[in-house]
Amino acid sequence: MSVYTSGIDVGSTYTKAVILKDGNEIVSRAMLNTGFRLEEAARKAYETTLEQAGLNESDSSYLVTTGFGRHLVGFRDVNVTDINASARGAAFLFPKTRTILDVGGQTMKAIQLTEEGKVKSFRLNDKCAAGTGAFLEKTARYMGYKTEEIGTLAAVSKTAVPISGVCAVFAESEVINHLSQGMSPSDIMYGSIVSLVARSVQLLKRVGMNPEFTLIGGILRFESMSHVVREQIKTEVNVAEGDLVQYVTALGAAILGYRRFEKIQREGQQAIAGA
Amino acid sequence: MTETKTDELVGRGNKEGADLFREWFDSLADAAKNGRGAAYVFVMGSMAELLHVFDFPLVLPEITSLQTAVRRVADTYLAEAEDYGYSPDICGYVKADMAVQLRGGQHPMGQIPKPSVAVMSNACNTYIKWAEIWERMYGIPLFVLDVPATRQAGGQFQPGSSDFERDRKYVEAQVRELITLCEQVSGKKFDIDRLRESLGYANDMNEGWRRVLELNKSKPSLFNAVTDGTVYLGVSNNLRGTKKGSQFFKNLVEEMEYKAAHGIGTQIVEKYRLGFVGVPCYPIFRRFSEMFTEWGGNFVHSTYLNFASGGGNLGYQYDVNRPIESLAEGYLISVREAMDNMFHQDRVVIDWVKNYELDGVVYHPIKSCRTVSTGLADGRRAMMAATDVPSLFIESDMMDKRVVSEAQMKNRADAFFEGLASRREMAKVAQT
Numbered sequence: 258m259s260v261y262t263s264g265i266d267v268g269s270t271y272t273k274a275v276i277l278k279d280g281n282e283i284v285s286r287a288m289l290n291t292g293f294r295l296e297e298a299a300r301k302a303y304e305t306t307l308e309q310a311g312l313n314e315s316d317s318s319y320l321v322t323t324g325f326g327r328h329l330v331g332f333r334d335v336n337v338t339d340i341n342a343s344a345r346g347a348a349f350l351f352p353k354t355r356t357i358l359d360v361g362g363q364t365m366k367a368i369q370l371t372e373e374g375k376v377k378s379f380r381l382n383d384k385c386a387a388g389t390g391a392f393l394e395k396t397a398r399y400m401g402y403k404t405e406e407i408g409t410l411a412a413v414s415k416t417a418v419p420i421s422g423v424c425a426v427f428a429e430s431e432v433i434n435h436l437s438q439g440m441s442p443s444d445i446m447y448g449s450i451v452s453l454v455a456r457s458v459q460l461l462k463r464v465g466m467n468p469e470f471t472l473i474g475g476i477l478r479f480e481s482m483s484h485v486v487r488e489q490i491k492t493e494v495n496v497a498e499g500d501l502v503q504y505v506t507a508l509g510a511a512i513l514g515y516r517r518f519e520k521i522q523r524e525g526q527q528a529i530a531g532a
Numbered sequence: 533m534t535e536t537k538t539d540e541l542v543g544r545g546n547k548e549g550a551d552l553f554r555e556w557f558d559s560l561a562d563a564a565k566n567g568r569g570a571a572y573v574f575v576m577g578s579m580a581e582l583l584h585v586f587d588f589p590l591v592l593p594e595i596t597s598l599q600t601a602v603r604r605v606a607d608t609y610l611a612e613a614e615d616y617g618y619s620p621d622i623c624g625y626v627k628a629d630m631a632v633q634l635r636g637g638q639h640p641m642g643q644i645p646k647p648s649v650a651v652m653s654n655a656c657n658t659y660i661k662w663a664e665i666w667e668r669m670y671g672i673p674l675f676v677l678d679v680p681a682t683r684q685a686g687g688q689f690q691p692g693s694s695d696f697e698r699d700r701k702y703v704e705a706q707v708r709e710l711i712t713l714c715e716q717v718s719g720k721k722f723d724i725d726r727l728r729e730s731l732g733y734a735n736d737m738n739e740g741w742r743r744v745l746e747l748n749k750s751k752p753s754l755f756n757a758v759t760d761g762t763v764y765l766g767v768s769n770n771l772r773g774t775k776k777g778s779q780f781f782k783n784l785v786e787e788m789e790y791k792a793a794h795g796i797g798t799q800i801v802e803k804y805r806l807g808f809v810g811v812p813c814y815p816i817f818r819r820f821s822e823m824f825t826e827w828g829g830n831f832v833h834s835t836y837l838n839f840a841s842g843g844g845n846l847g848y849q850y851d852v853n854r855p856i857e858s859l860a861e862g863y864l865i866s867v868r869e870a871m872d873n874m875f876h877q878d879r880v881v882i883d884w885v886k887n888y889e890l891d892g893v894v895y896h897p898i899k900s901c902r903t904v905s906t907g908l909a910d911g912r913r914a915m916m917a918a919t920d921v922p923s924l925f926i927e928s929d930m931m932d933k934r935v936v937s938e939a940q941m942k943n944r945a946d947a948f949f950e951g952l953a954s955r956r957e958m959a960k961v962a963q964t
Binding site: 325337338339340341373375376378379380381 | 922925939940943944946947950951954955958
């Protein structure tokens with residue numbers, strides 16, 4: 258009989274849910290805006306995945322939450338940090354991963370893994386959202402574009418406009434300044450991506466530049482992002498196809514759920530007590 | 533019988549420390565009320581032993597400032613100093629103190645008297661600029677005790693060598709100058725027997741402090757170096773060279789020896805033994821500690837307890853038969869030790885990993901103190917190269933809650949403990 262486990266990543270911008278079969282097959286996934294009712298968003302994402310998979314809640318043997326809102330989901334079995342979950346997810350998709358770059362809505366993380374795929378060390382962005390998805394989103398919005406148009410916009414750029422700051426709050430004045438000087442929105446957008454990547458490469462250097470590199474997180478759905486990372490670190494990088502790149506952390510949570518469930522089956526509930 | 537003894541001893545240090553703190557602040561409030569001029573001094577190189585001879589009330593502005601953070605009112609003090617013109621980027625202790633001065637010495641625990649003199653060492657480069665503000669405000673004399681620092685990590689000059697003796701004489705000459713200055717400011721003649729008495733009390737305190745830190749190698753550890761340790765540290769500074777301070781440390785040693793003999797640890801079940809590097813996060817002091825204790829993490833040592841005790845951790849014993857010479861020697865050795873715990877902390881921490889059997893090390897650089905924070909990233913790298921112990925690097929501040937992001941710190945701390953747990957699991961598997 259198959260074992261289903263679930264992972265929900267309650268991120269600052271999006272909530273993602275994944276249902277995994279026997280610890281190795283994604284049977285469904287769903288994503289929606291997190292908003293400000295975090296548990297409700299998690300519940301909706303979870304129910305959507307259950308429905309897609311044709312399962313009931315009781316069919317899912319273990320539920321692990323992760324992301325910044327992980328503590329607020331009352332119906333979870335356990336919560337883990339997004340650092341651990343990301344590591345599991347990335348190593349599952351690309352087993353030779355040694356370094357992960359995760360660029361999300363408000364955080365940016367560089368994680369170094371051991372050969373066993375466990376977290377060796379990690380670095381996170383500073384306290385502000387500088388150099389994260391929020392910066393790109395605000396830049397796009399100030400120029401009248403939606404978040405989903407960022408990729409298309411940057412793809413038609415001819416030259417990157419140098420962006421000196423990466424402050425999501427001050428982005429507006431910098432964008433207005435460039436527009437007033439006749440720069441095109443696509444070049445400004447691409448310049449923002451180049452600037453953001455420079456900041457993320459700095460973080461990668463701090464954690465250690467060990468190949469293989471795997472890029473994850475919402476911002477990586479824009480192809481130009483991974484393209485610029487490849488250019489700047491002069492190495493090939495792994496990126497999950499399509500929107501799966503946004504689900505890596507939720508996937509990692511579901512994998513951890515499977516491991517934990519297996520352990521309980523094997524050794525009893527006391528095996529994880531206090532863990 | 534044992535239960536009665538346990539009730540009597542366990543937790544006594546924290547209670548007595550808190551009582552002594554209140555008494556000390558009350559005595560300063562009395563001094564302020566009576567218009568007595570104080571000696572303003574700092575935790576690294578206070579020269580308290582000597583200043584007691586001239587009956588100066590001692591004000592430690594670093595401690596007054598951190599109290600505003602612990603009592604969650606630092607923001608109003610910082611804002612007041614910034615309104616006055618100080619930059620948000622300078623030391624939070626300086627700004628809180630400026631607000632206290634602008635309020636006529638009023639602070640959350642009472643009132644401090646105005647200074648008659650300020651004494652500082654070169655252990656912190658902000659001390660001198662800070663004291664120059666008082667000099668301008670009150671027209672008081674300043675005295676800078678220039679203590680030769682370590683020239684090369686691991687190559688400190690030791691007593692008996694000609695290099696050490698040259699440094700010691702340099703400090704001694706300054707001590708003699710300070711005696712003259714204190715006589716002028718206080719109008720009192722220097723009494724060498726009173727210095728001997730004060731040094732004797734300081735000896736008890738130094739030895740007690742060294743012993744207490746040593747006893748925390750016990751398993752489980754006996755106290756939390758960040759929370760409990762800060763209380764003991766406060767007494768070591770406020771009451772240095774006094775009878776009350778001496779008695780406090782005798783009592784504390786008794787308590788810790790009792791706890792060690794009976795296997796009594798802190799209030800948590802100790803799962804992970806941690807080292808702490810830097811200054812605590814006072815604006816959310818309790819919550820900051822809980823981020824670690826709720827995972828079973830206990831801080832068994834902290835560089836803060838070494839440098840902020842002015843190097844008292846070495847337990848230096850003054851020779852009361854040659855008090856001035858020995859005072860100079862003690863300050864040379866101890867203040868140098870304080871500086872080493874900031875600037876060469878990697879060596880200290882690597883030693884702890886082995887001797888205190890650490891499972892992890894937490895580095896906590898703070899925005900408003902570059903002196904203690906600048907080298908931490910390098911220190912961490914050196915520690916990681918020399919040992920196999922995981923570390924956590926979290927940044928916040930000792931005073932300014934505007935740069936304290938609790939959620940982000942917690943996320944990092946959680947990930948750190950998940951890593952420690954997973955590491956332990958793997959070690960178990962490898963053994964089977």
